[in-house]
Amino acid sequence: MIGExxxxxxxxxxxYLICEECSEEMFSKNVFWINASPIISSPxxxxxxxxxxxxxxxxxxxxxxxxxxxxxxxxxxxxxFQHEDMDKEDYLRIEQRMNNILAELGVLKELDxxxxxxxxxxxxxxxxxxFTMEEVDLDFLGEKGESSLYVRMGNLFYYTTxxxxxxxxxxxxxxxxxxxxxxxxxxxxxxxxxxDEENLHAHINGGDLSLYMEEYDQAKDHFxxxxxxxxxxxxxRDLIRAYIGAGDLQEAEDRxxxxxxxxxxxxxxxxxxxxxxxxxxxxxxxxxxxxKATSNDDDYIDAYLKNGEVLLQxxxxxxxxxxxxxxxxxxxxLLDAWFGKAQALLGQDKWGGxxxxxxxxxSRDPQIKEGWKYMGDIYQERxxxxxxxxxxxxxxxxxxxxxxxxxxxxxxxxxx
Numbered sequence: 283m284i285g286e287x288x289x290x291x292x293x294x295x296x297x298y299l300i301c302e303e304c305s306e307e308m309f310s311k312n313v314f315w316i317n318a319s320p321i322i323s324s325p326x327x328x329x330x331x332x333x334x335x336x337x338x339x340x341x342x343x344x345x346x347x348x349x350x351x352x353x354x355x356x357x358x359x360x361x362x363f364q365h366e367d368m369d370k371e372d373y374l375r376i377e378q379r380m381n382n383i384l385a386e387l388g389v390l391k392e393l394d395x396x397x398x399x400x401x402x403x404x405x406x407x408x409x410x411x412x413f414t415m416e417e418v419d420l421d422f423l424g425e426k427g428e429s430s431l432y433v434r435m436g437n438l439f440y441y442t443t444x445x446x447x448x449x450x451x452x453x454x455x456x457x458x459x460x461x462x463x464x465x466x467x468x469x470x471x472x473x474x475x476x477x478d479e480e481n482l483h484a485h486i487n488g489g490d491l492s493l494y495m496e497e498y499d500q501a502k503d504h505f506x507x508x509x510x511x512x513x514x515x516x517x518x519r520d521l522i523r524a525y526i527g528a529g530d531l532q533e534a535e536d537r538x539x540x541x542x543x544x545x546x547x548x549x550x551x552x553x554x555x556x557x558x559x560x561x562x563x564x565x566x567x568x569x570x571x572x573x574k575a576t577s578n579d580d581d582y583i584d585a586y587l588k589n590g591e592v593l594l595q596x597x598x599x600x601x602x603x604x605x606x607x608x609x610x611x612x613x614x615x616l617l618d619a620w621f622g623k624a625q626a627l628l629g630q631d632k633w634g635g636x637x638x639x640x641x642x643x644x645s646r647d648p649q650i651k652e653g654w655k656y657m658g659d660i661y662q663e664r665x666x667x668x669x670x671x672x673x674x675x676x677x678x679x680x681x682x683x684x685x686x687x688x689x690x691x692x693x694x695x696x697x698x
Contacts, residue, residue, distance in 0.1 A: 429474040429481050436470030436484065439463050440491050464495045480511045489520060498527035519550060526557050534558055549579035556588060568592050583609065583616070590622045599629030617646045621653060633660050651680040655687045662694055670694045 443463040471488040474481050489504030501524035508517050518537065525534035535558055541551050556571030572589035576582050586609050593602035606623035609616055624639035637660050644653045658673030671694055677687040 429477040429484070432470045432474035432477070433481060433484050433487070436467045436474065437487060439467030439470065440487055443467060443491060443495070464491060464497075467491055468500070482508055482511050482513055485511065486513060486517065489517075489524070493520060493524055493527070496527060498524045502528060519554070522554055526554065526561065529561070531558050531561055547578050549575040549582050549585065552578065553582065553585045553588070556585070560588070560592060565592055565596055581612065583612070587618050587622070594622065594625055594629070597629060599626045602626040603630070615646070617643060620646070621650065624653070624656065628656060628659075633663055636660060649680055651677040651684050651687065654680070655684070655690060658687070658690055658694070662690070662697070667694050667698050
């Protein structure tokens with residue numbers, strides 16, 4: 283099937299929403315062009331007066347309410363900033379105003395990005411703030427003011443990296459874009475730490491994002507500094523995750539044993555012990571620890587999923603199938619459970635059920651190359667070779683170097 287780029291309307295494969303050229307232009311010109319509707323799928327937060335032009339709330343917040351004032355929009359205010367003939371006092375004044383704007387928008391140091399979403403107007407303002415500060419910093423390099431501004435700027439890229447649907451980008455650009463978002467966030471957190479090396483939120487958010495991007499050594503550094511500077515002991519678990527990711531398994535295990543003395547029934551501790559066992563190829567131990575985690579918390583989805591992955595790897599398909607059935611009873615929209623169940627059914631040669639699960643999987647995320655490859659395998663099994671070739675082509679559109687799909691396609695062609 284053919285679709286259109288949402289920006290230039292060029293014909294592209296329907297797995298994408300934007301062509302590579304537009305992606306690159308968007309990113310090089312304005313990283314916050316991502317306020318296009320395919321990205322922001324959640325409802326807009328209503329922070330504006332319904333009977334006036336959208337403006338940012340100014341002033342104190344009594345309780346949970348926001349006070350508003352009439353006047354020019356914050357976006358226009360930022361555009362009106364003058365940069366010529368500025369002195370340090372002007373710079374610091376603008377920096378403080380930027381900080382206030384970000385605070386009013388809700389970009390707080392303690393912001394929970396997993397539950398917060400920005401409106402499109404917010405993102406336009408963020409974009410202007412970003413470029414204004416970039417331009418100002420050219421003239422006042424080294425004249426940094428408060429670290430909190432740079433934490434908030436880092437938080438914008440933190441949000442971008444963790445919440446933007448990366449399937450928006452073509453595969454050739456996706457990894458580069460996400461890497462650049464992460465590096466921008468980290469650079470702003472480092473600016474904050476240059477001013478205040480004990481800035482707790484720069485270390486916590488920087489560590490969390492590094493962990494998300496699998497930059498485990500960087501995550502370790504951030505979390506260790508956060509703990510030294512008084513972070514809540516909950517950060518200890520994040521640090522353990524970083525140790526596991528970095529392969530420092532003995533250090534991670536020692537820290538977990540210390541935690542177990544105080545919290546022997548904590549499901550997360552048992553989950554992390556399962557992760558260590560899995561890294562050491564101790565499959566039986568991993569299954570045991572994941573089971574312990576879910577017995578202590580029946581809704582521990584990650585532990586169920588990891589247990590299912592281990593069972594698939596050990597070709598225990600029937601047991602894996604039971605895990606994924608249980609997960610789908612809890613949440614029938616869980617992508618990983620549909621895909622896991624498809625693999626478990628394939629392992630049992632249950633082609634019809636696997637085909638249905640793959641349809642459920644790819645309808646939720648058409649970027650899973652393995653899903654298209656498995657779909658092609660099922661079509662081959664049915665003798666529908668043209669449809670099999672189309673499925674393999676979809677997989678290769680996502681990753682042209684996907685060896686399994688290349689070999690399967692060649693095998694299929696021989697049967698025509």
